[in-house]
Amino acid sequence: MKKIGFNILLICFNCFPFVFFSMYLDYKNGSMLGYLLMIIGISVIAFYAKASNNTFALIIGNIGSLIVSYYFIGKMGDNEHWGGYFKPLTPSQLLILVSILNLIPQFITVIAANKLKNKVGWKQINISGYSIYSLLCAIIGFTFSMLFQSMAYWGNETMLWYWVGAVLSYLFSLISITFILFFNIKETPNFISVLLLFISVLFIFATIFWTTFIIIAWQSGF
Structure with a gap:
C-alpha cells in the first residue's frame, strides 16, 4: 500500500507543469532560475523512479506535465507580449523544445541511478x-x-x-x-x-x- 501511494505521488509530482512555470518565470523576471529548478526537480523524480523500478510513472508524468503546461500556455494566448517574448519560437514551440531537452537530464539521471543501483544496490543507497x-x-x-x-x-x-x-x-x-x-x-x-x-x-x-x-x-x- 505504501509503495502504491508513493507511485501515485510520483505521477502527481511529475505532472506538475514544470516547463510552463519555467517559461513564465523567464517571461516575468527574465530569470533562468525556473529552468534550473525544473532540471533539479525532474532529475530527482527520474532518479527515484528508476531506483524504485517505476519508470512507467516517469513516462506518464512527463506526458501529463506536457499536457498541463500546454493548457496553461493556451490560457496566455491573449497576451501579445507573452506571444512575442520567445521569438523566433512561439510559446508552444518552445514548450515542445524544452520538453524534449528536458528528457536529456532525465536520461542521464536514469542511467546514473541504474549504474548505482547495480553497483551497490538500492537498499545500500x-x-x-x-x-x-x-x-x-x-x-x-x-x-x-x-x-x-x-x-x-x-x-x-x-x-x-x-x-x-x-x-x-x-x-x-x-x-x-x-x-x-x-x-x-x-x-x-x-x-x-x-x-x-x-x-x-x-x-x-x-x-x-x-x-x-x-x-x-x-x-x-x-
Missing part, C-alpha cells in the same frame, strides 16, 4: 521516499513564491490568483514539512536522506520568508 517528496514539495512551493505576485494578472479577478499563488506557496511548504515529520517518525536517518531534507528546509525557509515579506509589503502599500 536507502534514500527515503519521504525525503524525495519533501524536496519536491519545497521546490514547488518556492516556485510559487517567486511567481505569485505576477499571478495577479492571470485573470480579471486579479487578486484571486495572487492569493491562490500565495496560499499554494504556504501549502506546499506545509506538505514538505509534513513529509519531514513522517521521515522522523518512520525512517532511519542516513546521510543522503538527511542532506535532501536539509535542502528542503532551506527552500521552505526561503519560501515562507519571501512570501510573507511580499504580502506584508503589499499590505503596507510599498
Whole structure:
C-alpha cells in the first residue's frame, strides 16, 4: 500500500507543469532560475523512479506535465507580449523544445541511478521516499513564491490568483514539512536522506520568508 501511494505521488509530482512555470518565470523576471529548478526537480523524480523500478510513472508524468503546461500556455494566448517574448519560437514551440531537452537530464539521471543501483544496490543507497517528496514539495512551493505576485494578472479577478499563488506557496511548504515529520517518525536517518531534507528546509525557509515579506509589503502599500 505504501509503495502504491508513493507511485501515485510520483505521477502527481511529475505532472506538475514544470516547463510552463519555467517559461513564465523567464517571461516575468527574465530569470533562468525556473529552468534550473525544473532540471533539479525532474532529475530527482527520474532518479527515484528508476531506483524504485517505476519508470512507467516517469513516462506518464512527463506526458501529463506536457499536457498541463500546454493548457496553461493556451490560457496566455491573449497576451501579445507573452506571444512575442520567445521569438523566433512561439510559446508552444518552445514548450515542445524544452520538453524534449528536458528528457536529456532525465536520461542521464536514469542511467546514473541504474549504474548505482547495480553497483551497490538500492537498499545500500536507502534514500527515503519521504525525503524525495519533501524536496519536491519545497521546490514547488518556492516556485510559487517567486511567481505569485505576477499571478495577479492571470485573470480579471486579479487578486484571486495572487492569493491562490500565495496560499499554494504556504501549502506546499506545509506538505514538505509534513513529509519531514513522517521521515522522523518512520525512517532511519542516513546521510543522503538527511542532506535532501536539509535542502528542503532551506527552500521552505526561503519560501515562507519571501512570501510573507511580499504580502506584508503589499499590505503596507510599498
